Amino acid sequence: MERSDLQSNCPSCGNILIGDLYAGEVLCPSCGLVVLEQIEDIGPEWKAIDPEDKANRVRVGPPRTISLHDYGLSTDISSDMKDSQGQYLKPDTRTQFHNLQKWQRRIRISPSERSLSHSLAKINEVSQMMNLPKNVSETAARIYRESARLKVARNKSISGMTAASVYIACRKCGVGRTLKDISRSTHLDKRTVAKYYRILIKNVEKEYIPLPPIHKYISKLVNISKIDPKVERLALQLANKTNSSSFLVGKSPAGLAAAYIYISSVLLGSEMHQKEIADIAEVTEVTIRNRCREILDNYAIKQILYPQ
DNA sequence: ATGGTTTTTACTGCGTC
DNA sequence: GACGCGGTAAAAACCAT
Numbered sequence: 001m002e003r004s005d006l007q008s009n010c011p012s013c014g015n016i017l018i019g020d021l022y023a024g025e026v027l028c029p030s031c032g033l034v035v036l037e038q039i040e041d042i043g044p045e046w047k048a049i050d051p052e053d054k055a056n057r058v059r060v061g062p063p064r065t066i067s068l069h070d071y072g073l074s075t076d077i078s079s080d081m082k083d084s085q086g087q088y089l090k091p092d093t094r095t096q097f098h099n100l101q102k103w104q105r106r107i108r109i110s111p112s113e114r115s116l117s118h119s120l121a122k123i124n125e126v127s128q129m130m131n132l133p134k135n136v137s138e139t140a141a142r143i144y145r146e147s148a149r150l151k152v153a154r155n156k157s158i159s160g161m162t163a164a165s166v167y168i169a170c171r172k173c174g175v176g177r178t179l180k181d182i183s184r185s186t187h188l189d190k191r192t193v194a195k196y197y198r199i200l201i202k203n204v205e206k207e208y209i210p211l212p213p214i215h216k217y218i219s220k221l222v223n224i225s226k227i228d229p230k231v232e233r234l235a236l237q238l239a240n241k242t243n244s245s246s247f248l249v250g251k252s253p254a255g256l257a258a259a260y261i262y263i264s265s266v267l268l269g270s271e272m273h274q275k276e277i278a279d280i281a282e283v284t285e286v287t288i289r290n291r292c293r294e295i296l297d298n299y300a301i302k303q304i305l306y307p308q
Numbered sequence: 309a310t311g312g313t314t315t316t317t318a319c320t321g322c323g324t325c
Numbered sequence: 326g327a328c329g330c331g332g333t334a335a336a337a338a339c340c341a342t
Binding site for chain 2: 004250252253255283284286287
């Protein structure tokens with residue numbers, strides 16, 4: 001899918017928004033409005049390779065989703081007591097349908113599925129609260145299902161497991177959310193989420209999921225605050241040129257992103273203070289200073305910006 | 309549990325407004 | 326004197342083993 005397909009407009013001034021639609025972080029370049037709205041259903045969840053394929057796969061009804069316990073495939077018995085023509089039902093058929101409804105509720109969620117349904121609802125709730133795109137909640141749901149299937153979720157706290165699933169889904173989908181972000185939204189201790197994260201990594205999602213690249217962090221910090229897009233551009237440029245350096249490995253991405261933003265804001269003569277950036281990035285000023293020193297000790301700015 | 313690494317806390321001195 | 330910045334030592338947190 002092309003980036004240009006994802007364009008949308010600012011609700012306040014109508015300008016075209018910039019940013020990472022998949023990450024759910026969008027910014028209006030002219031009025032500075034940060035649109036954290038979830039971009040729903042960006043496109044079909046499948047790719048049509050050729051026209052024939054496309055024709056075969058067209059279907060009626062909402063897309064199948066793995067974030068509902070029955071994949072959204074169950075039949076609903078309407079509760080408005082009308083028939084297909086819109087006529088009200090006769091009293092005796094009414095009671096009949098009432099009973100049908102009752103039984104459907106009982107059958108649809110079997111006891112074994114009740115906890116799964118509860119967990120998936122929780123995942124959807126958290127995702128919605130954090131304005132995460134749909135692909136993240138679907139991925140989280142998939143991970144949780146898998147953990148349930150492998151019986152990893154047995155005797156574990158549902159909130160912990162769902163939070164960890166969402167965190168892993170964010171990493172898999174390249175959405176720059178930290179453990180801290182997740183724990184804040186779920187009202188769980190960061191260590192608790194980390195604990196369940198490790199359980200999932202060990203048993204379900206075994207292959208290593210790389211952390212989102214620094215530029216995602218930079219954009220995220222810019223989007224949640226009122227940082228000048230010019231500063232962002234320069235920060236991204238600096239990050240690009242120095243990113244592969246060995247002295248940066250093992251350092252927290254948030255601290256690094258903060259340092260790039262700080263250096264950029266100083267170069268552009270803006271009024272941003274260390275404290276401000278530190279608060280946005282949720283690191284301390286000391287960490288920013290240390291990263292800045294390392295970057296500036298190893299590179300001359302001129303050399304970064306204008307390499308020979 | 310442990311040891312190595314990174315971040316935070318708390319405190320200092322310096323220059324500027 | 327308040328503020329922003331730069332630095333340091335020690336505590337705390339984190340991570341792999």
